[in-house]
């Protein structure tokens with residue numbers, strides 16, 4: 001795209017490009033006979049071969065002579081990756097799931113040629129197995145409200161024209177044309193937007209502090225490190241609508257008086273890196289970033305910096321050290337980055353999702369954003385639903401929605417009809433919320449009050465088969481590995497916690513250990529240098545609070561109620577045994593005895609619980625209890 | 626490094642050198658350069674790290690410090706097929722441990738190790754953002770999702786030699 005001269009030219013451009021989205025927006029003309037087929041090109045769907053599917057569909061469309069009325073393109077993540085590849089047909093609003101290469105012909109023949117929906121490929125309601133005709137009727141999407149994810153699944157993220165047709169960069173342009181930096185900060189303050197990266201700090205106030213710092217050199221940094229394992233909202237935004245983040249950064253830079261930005265993005269997201277770099281290049285070519293943006297006096301450019309697999313680098317001070325090219329070790333605050341950040345200059349750091357909300361706030365107004373959400377948490381939040389839940393995926397909902405609505409209405413309840421046990425929010429820094437609290441309204445403050453936190457939006461659902469001591473140990477294993485080792489409470493303290501948890505899961509725990517855990521946790525929370533160490537004990541404290549009985553069962557009865565902790569389980573051969581002898585031959589300590597064709601038995605006293613016998617048995621006769 | 630040595634640099638070092646050449650601000654480019662070096666050589670040997678130190682004009686000790694800090698970097702050669710099992714939370718609660726154990730059993734190596742002859746290496750990583758498909762394994766950039774233990778055989782069969 002050629003350089004766009006100014007605000008007016010951008011507006012004109014947007015108006016001219018609007019027809020690109022005509023079929024995709026609500027209220028599209030159903031009678032035109034034209035169709036667009038959008039195929040998800042996100043990481044999830046690409047791994048289920050969506051790019052090959054795109055080619056196949058394009059070929060079938062040509063073969064059917066439909067090239068003039070139907071076009072197939074890629075788009076960003078719909079959030080329903082588990083059922084990928086996802087294919088959506090506009091303007092009919094039909095949502096196909098798990099579309100294989102072999103389905104391409106049927107889809108083109110039936111739907112595009114004969115106007116009959118390919119029912120076999122529709123999503124089916126797990127309750128009644130009925131196919132659902134329209135995307136917006138799917139329970140997974142009905143209660144969602146998409147702001148940050150608004151363009152994901154709507155535009156082609158690799159074409160800036162699509163983004164401009166969807167009013168991209170108009171917010172930036174109108175800020176440059178019509179508002180002072182202070183007015184921009186004011187609008188963000190009105191919106192009540194709080195940081196989506198974990199802490200929930202009010203974005204407007206952060207910007208205000210940075211704007212007030214003297215000096216010509218300041219920086220804007222986008223935190224795209226997305227360290228919480230199991231959370232993928234930032235990945236989806238970067239892959240599906242990278243321009244929203246670039247525009248948000250440029251607005252932030254204008255508001256605080258910065259001219260240079262960095263995106264710190266994790267190396268594990270190659271597709272997000274590629275799409276973002278492409279978007280940056282396209283925006284620069286169009287004059288939407290770079291020198292004297294849209295003919296104004298404001299210049300802003302940005303560069304990608306790669307994370308290299310250290311969770312602690314998501315913490316803002318560590319992240320700055322990493323951008324500077326060193327080891328990503330946190331430093332103590334104050335000074336806050338807004339005062340002294342990159343190379344000692346005032347720096348604002350915002351999360352991907354925070355920044356993606358910014359253009360919308362400036363376009364639609366802070367009041368509009370503040371009109372949904374709860375009293376102290378405004379707007380929407382993206383959550384990554386995972387674990388033992390029917391509809392795994394990304395959901396964007398208004399703040400203040402009840403957990404129960406997310407898990408049961410949107411998430412479709414627990415997998416395989418099992419019993420809900422807990423949901424972990426806030427990743428390794430957060431905690432578990434038990435069934436009794438499912439009706440609590442989700443916002444920053446309520447989650448903290450429950451001993452958890454919002455974190456970046458990961459939500460891992462656990463059922464009766466998950467052992468809460470084991471889960472706590474999993475998180476401590478994570479934080480222990482990821483501790484940078486700079487301060488003692490975190491390096492040694494969290495290691496001790498991990499040792500105690502290991503002892504408990506192996507049946508060596510005592511009741512005193514439970515008190516020790518609580519004391520240690522309190523000390524670490526008070527004395528660790530950075531957020532990683534300070535929050536690391538949270539998963540232990542919250543499981544101890546809500547699932548103490550499980551800890552006690554491990555310690556006193558030497559029993560794992562969920563049947564997870566192998567050391568506390570015994571192996572038995574049941575009467576399904578046909579006496580084939582396979583287990584006996586496989587057992588490394590020869591503790592299985594029995595004659596051919598007769599039932600075998602395990603000598604519990606010698607068994608080392610390696611599990612080999614279970615995998616050898618052809619009749620699944622061996623169980624552990 | 627003097628001009629004499631430069632001329633006998635092999636292709637790969639030349640490629641890395643060209644990459645370094647594009648950075649104006651050499652000191653802050655360190656992580657990107659190491660990233661590229663690892664892409665080119667597959668791992669960061671002492672020779673490579675010393676080369677980078679020289680070209681970026683930073684002390685070798687700093688390079689070693691940075692390389693050892695970040696888990697993405699490796700100083701030992703990896704297999705031609707790099708199997709990385711996601712052990713992130715979403716994958717963990719959906720049985721990732723079974724998948725990585727199955728690889729360990731099949732390849733007769735532990736996580737973090739490489740088979741003799743450098744055919745396979747097995748590592749764990751924390752989340753590739755495909756959590757909806759948990760449990761997930763990445764082999765040479767290709768993501769495999771919704772795995773069960775028997776799929777391990779198929780993956781190994783598809784990535785051989």
Ligand SMILES: Cc1cc2nc3c(=O)[nH]c(=O)nc-3n(C[C@H](O)[C@H](O)[C@H](O)COP(=O)(O)O)c2cc1C
Nearest residue numbers: 195196197223226227314315316350351354531532
């Ligand atoms: C150990 C640790 C890891 C963090 N990881 C991330 C992360 O991956 N992404 C993120 O945006 N913020 C992360 N944060 C929060 C950042 O320090 C910082 O608060 C945030 O990026 C600020 O942006 P926001 O105000 O827009 O949320 C992490 C904090 C800690 C203590």
Ligand code: SF4
Nearest residue numbers: 485486487490530533
């Ligand atoms: S709390 Fe842990 S991660 Fe943070 S500085 Fe201390 S040792 Fe490093």
Ligand code: SF4
Nearest residue numbers: 587607608610611613
């Ligand atoms: S679990 Fe292992 S040691 Fe125990 S009986 Fe089975 S094969 Fe033998």
Ligand code: SF4
Nearest residue numbers: 577578580581583617
């Ligand atoms: S492998 Fe199964 S069926 Fe065969 S002897 Fe052992 S328990 Fe019995």
Ligand code: FES
Nearest residue numbers: 040042044045081
């Ligand atoms: S990657 Fe396709 S729906 Fe998420």
Ligand code: FES
Nearest residue numbers: 711713716752756
């Ligand atoms: S937790 Fe495995 S891909 Fe995210």
